Amino acid sequence: MPDSWEPYISALVAGLGVGGVYALVAMGYNLVFRATGVFNLAQGQLLSYGALIGFTLWVTHGTPLLLALLAVTAAVAAIGFLQERITVAPLSRAGSNSMAWVITTLGASVALENVAQLVWGGDQHPVPSLIELDAWSIGGATVQPANMLILLTALAVAAALTAVTRYTRAGKTWSATAEDAEAARVRGINTRRVGAVSFAVAAAISGFAGFVVAPVTGASFDMGSSLTLAGFVAIAVGGFGSAGGALAGGLILGVINSEAVLVLSAAWQDVVTLLVLLAILAVRPNGLFGTYRERVI
Amino acid sequence: MTAVLKTIAGVPGGTAGRRPGTAREIALVAVFAVVAVLPLIAGDKFWTRKLFVIAVMSIVAVGLNLVLGYAGEYALGQVGIFAAGAYVTGVLTATYGWNAWAAMLAGVLAAALIGLVASVPGLRVGGWYFALTSLFIATVIPQTVKIIPKPTGGEFGLAGIDRPTVLGHALSTPALYALSLVLLGLSLLGLRNLTRSTWGLAFACLRRGDICLRSVGVSPTRVRLTIYLLAAVLAGVGGAVYPFLDGFISPDAFPLSLSILIIGATIIGGSDAVWAPVIGVAILQFVPEVSDRFDKYALLIYGLALVLGSLLLPRGLVVPLRRGASALLAAAARPGAGTGGGTGTGGVPAGGTGSADAAVARLTGAADPGAVLEVAGLGKAFGGNQAVADVSFTARPGQITAVIGANGCGKTTTLNLISGFYRADRGRVGVGGTPLEGRAPHRVVRERVSRTFQTPLLLPDRTVLENVMAGMLTRTPVGAATAILGLPAARRARAGFAADAADLLAFAGLAHLAGQEADTLSPGRQRLLEVARALAGSPAVLLLDEPAAGLVGAEVDELAALLRAVRGAGVAIVLVEHNMRLVMGLADHVVVLDTGTVIATGTPDEVRADAAVARSYLGRSRTEKGEGL
Numbered sequence: 001m002p003d004s005w006e007p008y009i010s011a012l013v014a015g016l017g018v019g020g021v022y023a024l025v026a027m028g029y030n031l032v033f034r035a036t037g038v039f040n041l042a043q044g045q046l047l048s049y050g051a052l053i054g055f056t057l058w059v060t061h062g063t064p065l066l067l068a069l070l071a072v073t074a075a076v077a078a079i080g081f082l083q084e085r086i087t088v089a090p091l092s093r094a095g096s097n098s099m100a101w102v103i104t105t106l107g108a109s110v111a112l113e114n115v116a117q118l119v120w121g122g123d124q125h126p127v128p129s130l131i132e133l134d135a136w137s138i139g140g141a142t143v144q145p146a147n148m149l150i151l152l153t154a155l156a157v158a159a160a161l162t163a164v165t166r167y168t169r170a171g172k173t174w175s176a177t178a179e180d181a182e183a184a185r186v187r188g189i190n191t192r193r194v195g196a197v198s199f200a201v202a203a204a205i206s207g208f209a210g211f212v213v214a215p216v217t218g219a220s221f222d223m224g225s226s227l228t229l230a231g232f233v234a235i236a237v238g239g240f241g242s243a244g245g246a247l248a249g250g251l252i253l254g255v256i257n258s259e260a261v262l263v264l265s266a267a268w269q270d271v272v273t274l275l276v277l278l279a280i281l282a283v284r285p286n287g288l289f290g291t292y293r294e295r296v297i
Numbered sequence: 298m299t300a301v302l303k304t305i306a307g308v309p310g311g312t313a314g315r316r317p318g319t320a321r322e323i324a325l326v327a328v329f330a331v332v333a334v335l336p337l338i339a340g341d342k343f344w345t346r347k348l349f350v351i352a353v354m355s356i357v358a359v360g361l362n363l364v365l366g367y368a369g370e371y372a373l374g375q376v377g378i379f380a381a382g383a384y385v386t387g388v389l390t391a392t393y394g395w396n397a398w399a400a401m402l403a404g405v406l407a408a409a410l411i412g413l414v415a416s417v418p419g420l421r422v423g424g425w426y427f428a429l430t431s432l433f434i435a436t437v438i439p440q441t442v443k444i445i446p447k448p449t450g451g452e453f454g455l456a457g458i459d460r461p462t463v464l465g466h467a468l469s470t471p472a473l474y475a476l477s478l479v480l481l482g483l484s485l486l487g488l489r490n491l492t493r494s495t496w497g498l499a500f501a502c503l504r505r506g507d508i509c510l511r512s513v514g515v516s517p518t519r520v521r522l523t524i525y526l527l528a529a530v531l532a533g534v535g536g537a538v539y540p541f542l543d544g545f546i547s548p549d550a551f552p553l554s555l556s557i558l559i560i561g562a563t564i565i566g567g568s569d570a571v572w573a574p575v576i577g578v579a580i581l582q583f584v585p586e587v588s589d590r591f592d593k594y595a596l597l598i599y600g601l602a603l604v605l606g607s608l609l610l611p612r613g614l615v616v617p618l619r620r621g622a623s624a625l626l627a628a629a630a631r632p633g634a635g636t637g638g639g640t641g642t643g644g645v646p647a648g649g650t651g652s653a654d655a656a657v658a659r660l661t662g663a664a665d666p667g668a669v670l671e672v673a674g675l676g677k678a679f680g681g682n683q684a685v686a687d688v689s690f691t692a693r694p695g696q697i698t699a700v701i702g703a704n705g706c707g708k709t710t711t712l713n714l715i716s717g718f719y720r721a722d723r724g725r726v727g728v729g730g731t732p733l734e735g736r737a738p739h740r741v742v743r744e745r746v747s748r749t750f751q752t753p754l755l756l757p758d759r760t761v762l763e764n765v766m767a768g769m770l771t772r773t774p775v776g777a778a779t780a781i782l783g784l785p786a787a788r789r790a791r792a793g794f795a796a797d798a799a800d801l802l803a804f805a806g807l808a809h810l811a812g813q814e815a816d817t818l819s820p821g822r823q824r825l826l827e828v829a830r831a832l833a834g835s836p837a838v839l840l841l842d843e844p845a846a847g848l849v850g851a852e853v854d855e856l857a858a859l860l861r862a863v864r865g866a867g868v869a870i871v872l873v874e875h876n877m878r879l880v881m882g883l884a885d886h887v888v889v890l891d892t893g894t895v896i897a898t899g900t901p902d903e904v905r906a907d908a909a910v911a912r913s914y915l916g917r918s919r920t921e922k923g924e925g926l
Binding site for chain 1: 436441444
């Protein structure tokens with residue numbers, strides 16, 4: 001029995017905030033993956049562009065907050081759209097079975113990161129809190145409003161995505177394309193457009209998320225690469241196929257990471273993430289709440 | 298010089314059984330020697346260091362090329378294993394005072410071990426999932442030293458890694474560079490031998506997919522573990538020499554960008570030659586050097602290399618380089634016109650023309666009158682769909698047993714159950730009394746039950762001859778070490794494959810196409826080729842899944858003649874087919890399926906007269922003249 005639960009509860013709350021970031025990246029992966037069968041390895045970098053463009057607009061130029069949020073979302077959506085056109089769309093001609101997108105989206109991720117470094121420099125830019133609220137305290141543990149805002153954003157995005165995939169025509173179109181692109185084409189679905197739109201929407205979510213995350217993490221060019229891998233582990237834990245799984249996986253990973261850093265040390269963070277991944281691979285390769293199954297033949 | 302060009306223009310593993318010319322070997326060594334001596338002549342420290350790094354990274358990239366390029370496995374963790382090799386070597390030398398040579402050996406062994414452990418997820422999940430997992434492992438391994446800062450120096454790095462000594466003298470930087478070149482040369486030589494042996498065929502099958510490899514009777518797990526281990530050893534070799542350049546390593550020396558460099562080098566180099574990644578590494582190391590702000594643009598350049606390399610040069614720089622070298626050779630050969638044998642475009646099979654009689658003799662010799670395929674009470678459901686409810690039949694050697702029925706009646710499912718690709722819910726399958734049910738597909742093939750697929754699973758960019766040779770992999774396993782060392786046994790096995798495959802091609806009437814790539818063949822010829830490959834393992838039972846689909850005119854007659862000859866050799870043939878003229882003309886025995894159940898069996902005439910069959914095929918009223926039946 002520890003002397004006080006307070007540090008553990010603080011770590012739990014902070015972990016939910018970080019987990020919310022992982023979940024947002026994971027939901028972006030999931031959205032694109034469901035629609036196109038591609039795992040966009042530049043998803044984390046798209047989030048960093050949200051943070052960096054948000055910093056420029058809101059902090060440097062003093063754009064009103066809501067306008068800045070809208071502009072960031074639109075700008076990153078455009079980047080995502082272009083990325084799909086350049087790095088993924090040309091591959092569909094090469095045959096649907098090709099895994100070359102692993103390489104091209106990986107290339108896009110490092111190129112985007114390098115461009116961000118050239119534009120915004122190597123420093124971490126501090127971003128003030130988006131909402132003016134004092135930290136509150138639960139049982140002696142501190143709760144930062146910025147962390148709660150991330151968590152709320154993740155919950156809201158998960159709810160919205162679930163609603164869209166379940167109840168709208170667009171969502172069903174995406175599911176159909178993911179299930180069998182050839183069959184979807186035969187039934188008159190424009191699968192090329194589905195690919196580009198899913199990239200743009202996922203990028204919009206990442207851009208928005210980047211802005212919301214920036215007050216906690218700061219805005220820096222290199223915040224994407226660790227998120228790329230953490231988001232992947234989140235989706236591996238939660239399971240492919242649903243926004244809810246991505247959300248749960250992200251939060252679980254965030255809390256485990258946060259507590260591990262508290263109990264062990266900061267050096268353990270990546271190692272613990274890897275151990276979580278290997279454990280889930282050994283026990284439940286489909287993830288805790290996975291609905292997606294890779295086809296055998 | 299022409300020898301160098303020939304080396305570039307050559308198609309390693311592309312033509313079967315060809316004796317590699319010694320001129321090429323000498324040429325390779327000559328290139329090596331020139332590159333090795335260049336910085337020494339110049340006496341330039343900077344370039345010596347740069348070339349050392351290129352040589353080391355090349356060793357790592359050559360390993361990745363084996364996995365990613367040859368076998369199509371997305372095992373991207375090479376840099377993590379490289380880091381492990383470097384750290385084990387460094388820690389043993391600097392912290393524990395080991396002899397540097399012994400520490401290097403230990404580093405390689407540790408890297409091999411870690412590489413095997415890190416590859417375990419690849420046996421469980423495939424494709425992109427493994428790509429991400431392995432990439433993640435690559436970035437985490439260097440971070441683990443922060444957890445154990447005592448022997449490793451932690452995040453601030455490990456200093457004092459003293460160079461190995463020879464006769465009491467520590468190696469100079471040029472000597473270290475020469476060592477790295479020797480190691481690179483040996484790696485290339487070993488991999489060249491391996492990919493030109495019968496293992497090269499197994500890699501090509503794995504790249505086509507697990508099903509392809511299993512259908513030729515080879516365990517994908519065995520091939521995977523072999524290549525993961527070899528790639529890990531190469532990464533470990535690179536890691537074992539790397540720390541001695543500066544005598545210092547830190548976790549920051551193994552960033553994600555290094556993985557990107559190695560992957561990018563493999564992509565832009567190309568996957569068809571063992572030396573291709575060396576070119577890729579050299580380009581990616583030199584190009585940023587041209588601009589004076591190296592660090593600022595390096596990642597952008599690597600990233601663009603990945604994107605553009607994949608999109609514009611999917612088979613890498615090897616292809617245009619080869620073309621250029623061939624063109625130069627052709628130009629050089631024209632005025633001389635005499636001694637040079639030419640490069641050969643697709644390659645002429647070395648086995649010469651095969652003998653159809655020899656192929657028949659081998660099939661007959663392997664035939665076993667007791668090898669009766671017995672299927673009893675087979676059942677399989679997918680969710681609520683009972684694909685196969687109750688299927689029993691017997692297929693005898695020297696007979697053609699046709700399985701017919703409307704679409705969706707369970708014919709292909711039955712074949713998949715017999716050949717082990719599906720696991721039956723109930724029922725028994727056996728050949729000559731040996732039970733087959735529950736066996737993995739490649740083990741079923743080893744019991745000499747081979748098959749073809751509805752969509753031929755050929756190696757599209759390999760020659761027709763090599764496609765047939767792949768079917769022999771189950772027959773004569775060659776040890777990986779034997780193949781790497783290029784021992785006569787490995788060469789004999791490949792030459793034997795080539796000769797027997799040439800016989801089978803003559804038997805199948807495809808001899809004139811032996812040197813062509815399989816995807817240049819018409820669909821009909823591709824089917825004949827797949828039948829020839831299925832015969833390559835001298836099967837007792839041959840399962841054919843709609844071999845006549847897509848065949849036109851005379852091709853159907855060619856197929857019928859081939860199947861008659863195979864039957865004559867004493868093989869039990871199970872023929873799933875829609876072409877009723879072919880079935881009724883060929884079959885000794887017909888099994889009719891409807892909704893997963895056998896509704897009739899008998900000779901073609903008996904089945905034709907069966908009322909239930911007519912109902913199943915033609916609907917309720919039998920108004921048509923039974924054209925199909």
